[in-house]
Amino acid sequence: MRLRTPGTTPSPLSRRAGAPAGAAALLLAAAACGGGGGGETAAQGSLTIWSDPERAEVLEPFAMEFGEANGVEVKVEALPADDLQGDFVTAHEAGSGPDIVVGAHDWIGNLVQNGAIEPVRLPEGAEADYDPAAIDAVTYQGQVYGVPYAMESLLLLRNTELAPDAPATMEELVETGKAAKEDGKAKEALALQVGQTGDPFHLQPLYTSAGGYLFGTDGDGDPDPSDLGVGTDASVEAMERIAELGEEGEGVLKRSIDADNAPSLFEGGDVPYYVTGPWALAGAKDAGIDYAVSPVPGFEGAEEAAPFLGVQAFFVAAGSGNKVLAEEFAVNGVGAPELASALYEADPRPPALIEVSETYQESDPDLAAMREALESAVPMPVIPEMSAIWDPFGKAQAAVIGGEDPASAVAAAEKAVSEQIG
Amino acid sequence: MATEKTPPPLPGGGLAPRGPLAGHLAKAAMLALSAGIAAWAAWPLYEARNWIGLGLVAAVTGLVWWVYLSERRVPAKYLLPGLLLLTAFQVVPVVYTVATSATNHGDGHRGTKEEAIARIEASSVTRTADGREFALTIAAEGDSPSGELVFLLAGEDGEVYAGDAEGLTPLPGARTGPTGRVLDADGYTPLTAAQANGRGAEVSGLAVPTGDGAGIRAQGLSAAYEGRAARVYDDGCDCITDSETGTVYTADDERGVFAADGGERLSQGWRVGVGADNYARIAADPGIASAFLSILGWNTAFAAGTTLGVFVLGLAVALALHTPDRLRGRTLYRLLLVLPYAMPAFAMMLLWRDMFNADFGLVNRVLGTDTDWLGGTGTARAVALTVNIWLGFPYMFLICTGALQAIPRELVQAARLDGAGARQAFRHVTLPLLMVAVAPVLIATFAFNFNNFNAIWLTTEGGPFPPDSPTAGSTDLLITYTYRLAFGGQGAEYGYAAAVSVLIFLIVTLISYAGLRKSASLEEVNR
Numbered sequence: 045m046r047l048r049t050p051g052t053t054p055s056p057l058s059r060r061a062g063a064p065a066g067a068a069a070l071l072l073a074a075a076a077c078g079g080g081g082g083g084e085t086a087a088q089g090s091l092t093i094w095s096d097p098e099r100a101e102v103l104e105p106f107a108m109e110f111g112e113a114n115g116v117e118v119k120v121e122a123l124p125a126d127d128l129q130g131d132f133v134t135a136h137e138a139g140s141g142p143d144i145v146v147g148a149h150d151w152i153g154n155l156v157q158n159g160a161i162e163p164v165r166l167p168e169g170a171e172a173d174y175d176p177a178a179i180d181a182v183t184y185q186g187q188v189y190g191v192p193y194a195m196e197s198l199l200l201l202r203n204t205e206l207a208p209d210a211p212a213t214m215e216e217l218v219e220t221g222k223a224a225k226e227d228g229k230a231k232e233a234l235a236l237q238v239g240q241t242g243d244p245f246h247l248q249p250l251y252t253s254a255g256g257y258l259f260g261t262d263g264d265g266d267p268d269p270s271d272l273g274v275g276t277d278a279s280v281e282a283m284e285r286i287a288e289l290g291e292e293g294e295g296v297l298k299r300s301i302d303a304d305n306a307p308s309l310f311e312g313g314d315v316p317y318y319v320t321g322p323w324a325l326a327g328a329k330d331a332g333i334d335y336a337v338s339p340v341p342g343f344e345g346a347e348e349a350a351p352f353l354g355v356q357a358f359f360v361a362a363g364s365g366n367k368v369l370a371e372e373f374a375v376n377g378v379g380a381p382e383l384a385s386a387l388y389e390a391d392p393r394p395p396a397l398i399e400v401s402e403t404y405q406e407s408d409p410d411l412a413a414m415r416e417a418l419e420s421a422v423p424m425p426v427i428p429e430m431s432a433i434w435d436p437f438g439k440a441q442a443a444v445i446g447g448e449d450p451a452s453a454v455a456a457a458e459k460a461v462s463e464q465i466g
Numbered sequence: 467m468a469t470e471k472t473p474p475p476l477p478g479g480g481l482a483p484r485g486p487l488a489g490h491l492a493k494a495a496m497l498a499l500s501a502g503i504a505a506w507a508a509w510p511l512y513e514a515r516n517w518i519g520l521g522l523v524a525a526v527t528g529l530v531w532w533v534y535l536s537e538r539r540v541p542a543k544y545l546l547p548g549l550l551l552l553t554a555f556q557v558v559p560v561v562y563t564v565a566t567s568a569t570n571h572g573d574g575h576r577g578t579k580e581e582a583i584a585r586i587e588a589s590s591v592t593r594t595a596d597g598r599e600f601a602l603t604i605a606a607e608g609d610s611p612s613g614e615l616v617f618l619l620a621g622e623d624g625e626v627y628a629g630d631a632e633g634l635t636p637l638p639g640a641r642t643g644p645t646g647r648v649l650d651a652d653g654y655t656p657l658t659a660a661q662a663n664g665r666g667a668e669v670s671g672l673a674v675p676t677g678d679g680a681g682i683r684a685q686g687l688s689a690a691y692e693g694r695a696a697r698v699y700d701d702g703c704d705c706i707t708d709s710e711t712g713t714v715y716t717a718d719d720e721r722g723v724f725a726a727d728g729g730e731r732l733s734q735g736w737r738v739g740v741g742a743d744n745y746a747r748i749a750a751d752p753g754i755a756s757a758f759l760s761i762l763g764w765n766t767a768f769a770a771g772t773t774l775g776v777f778v779l780g781l782a783v784a785l786a787l788h789t790p791d792r793l794r795g796r797t798l799y800r801l802l803l804v805l806p807y808a809m810p811a812f813a814m815m816l817l818w819r820d821m822f823n824a825d826f827g828l829v830n831r832v833l834g835t836d837t838d839w840l841g842g843t844g845t846a847r848a849v850a851l852t853v854n855i856w857l858g859f860p861y862m863f864l865i866c867t868g869a870l871q872a873i874p875r876e877l878v879q880a881a882r883l884d885g886a887g888a889r890q891a892f893r894h895v896t897l898p899l900l901m902v903a904v905a906p907v908l909i910a911t912f913a914f915n916f917n918n919f920n921a922i923w924l925t926t927e928g929g930p931f932p933p934d935s936p937t938a939g940s941t942d943l944l945i946t947y948t949y950r951l952a953f954g955g956q957g958a959e960y961g962y963a964a965a966v967s968v969l970i971f972l973i974v975t976l977i978s979y980a981g982l983r984k985s986a987s988l989e990e991v992n993r
Contacts, residue, residue: 089659089660089663089664114658114659114660114687115658115660116659116660116663130958133573133576136576137576154573154957156589156733156734157574157733157735158573158577158734159576159582159584159734162588162589163588165593165689165693167689168597168691185589185733186592187589187592232825240840240926240927241927241931298825299838300823300824300825300826301825302823304820305820305826362585362588365666366663366666367666367669367670368604368659368662368663368666368669368670368684368686368687369659369663369686372688373686375685375689376686376687376689428574431957435936435937435950437936439931440933440936442929443931443933444933446841448933449933452933452934453933453934455934456933456935456936460753463751463753
């Protein structure tokens, strides 16, 4: 069961998995020091690519083709998605990392501060082939750091038997959902994972629609850590609006719905609406649910709901001993429409190459809807400071949904985040 | 072989190989193995020029040979393997942790200063304003692929140049292919992809100067662009100057960052020693000071409660099955009881967590209740304890069963003949004898559960969290709390995490020491 995309956010799942990963990283670091580090010399031509297992399979034939065309050896190594970023940074530190790593754009801030990746200069005309939002997402401190291949954002799945029409507003969704619940057709009105510790990733559309923001924007167009949106009046008001949907309010948002049971609620036909990402489509299809995709609606008369935009990209490792080949692969190998098509067919997320996206859109109504949902999405902040937000703000959201006072919960989260950011 | 000088045999000394050929052969094989392992470990160390590591390997191997080649040093022969393993797996990690706690090692401070400078400069290269681009062919001067490296550049206007460290030279006679790249040119040898990659450092290092600090750099094998490094390091002032904004970032070797006067810092830092700063940060953090005692209290209660719970439950079950009478299906009962121990704890904890879900959990459905188990402090603590005891008691059951079987039944029978009741016989005969065997295990159980990260992280994640304190939850152990402190915020902070680990290590050591003293006195009583 796929619950999340490879490591875009610390979902409850990846946070849980973080413990052994951290320990493993410490051990690896220790091993690296013991071994003296980095004695590896580059063979004349071999390229190593790290990716999560699902993509590794798709990449393999293209990597082989690239290798044959250039007379070099190419290896694609599959690593567990949840540990990929941490493993890459640790391996880079030890001098034994890959030449290319495939990951999510919100890693960039952390990878750059660790000096683990290199900017990529796409040929001038090539940038125009990509969705501007994807290029925007992989741009940090004025540099493009990755070659994007797929984009994703949260969207609303609905069970068309229980809810035939796409809701235009959150209020409409609540009304239809609660009616289905009262009629006994559904167990819950909405499956949106909150859990005991909250989930800012999944609540972001509602939070932004109600007027909240996480970071302001600096001169480079990057998120500005000195302008923290958590703790502002706007954020408290937004959380008050979210509280109205919570356990003491409409009872649509619940802490008892988490990453584990949200998919099974929808796949069991027990809930009319499900806020999730493209990664959940396969499960709904397999379960035989008649579903339709639409953007996550915002509150009535409020701002547009802006979920996070996540972009999957290829990064060139700064520690690579085969940088010439790695750059060549990233610039000219990854940009091939055939690769983007194959990646799309293996895992249907909107391709970053406009041409490929438009080709598939004609035959796949889900893709058209996913691209519509992407239009209002805003890139997930890449700055390292973002990692300070998830945990405290999530807990504040869980507390508010459980019926606690929004002002004090948000203030406590603001304090915890500010202490971390310094 | 034994000479007259041989000291009187020590306990076990008689087992030392002393004549039989097989013994000598085994000894020779083991020593050869240790030499083989040393050679295997030495080669990569030699390649990495790690002389300290190499010396260590030599010293350990020498020690092994010195101890085992002699007829003497019998105690050392028995102690050495254990001591080596103790050093490798206990002492070294502790020393390494303490050493790490005196650094700022973590995200943003992983490498050396030189690496940070190299990355800052490389990341600041941007296209120049007019941004010329070229189709690139990497070539070598002359007829051999090992000649001096040259970029053969075909511009958008069709002009072809040869570029090297001196600058651009027009190259009118070159032949270009359909993609615009130069196929070959007189006096130059185009390199294959593998050849170019083999000279990767030279390729990355070459920026064909075009004046005003700009240079033409390769991007992969087939494209080049004209760019300029905005940030340049100056050795003289130990600072980095940004030529676009004019900002000067000065190296701060105490914090391992380049910072401007305004406090703005570059994100790429390096690893430096910070002395006791990490410990000072723990002491100065008001959040930690207020949360520490309550967490320590619950942590101790959790470890003690788990130890007591698993012991009482395990012993009760062991006693129930430890009857002299024939019990039908005893083996089956034992098998069933060990099941929770045999199943992966990871999965079991997640399963239990889902069973306690307020709306969809099995527990509420079976009991017909509507309790928010994981949402309240008391209930969440009860859940954490319940799950942990359920997972832990089979082990204690096994230990107690074994210990009970080792106590002669005659002792209890004698007590009963002397007029003791069943309860008295258990209290004054069985239990004290049992404790001799079980007490050390109880101390180990306590110490293990004191740091039982998974038991909390996979069930309650430390929650519920009071709305005014998102960092310290009601079921947090010190280890989960500090994990969140060190890895939950600004990425991984190994230095800080190591400092906290050292403190937890000290706390557990103190508690275990007290416990072992207590159990030693217990043994005295029974002697």
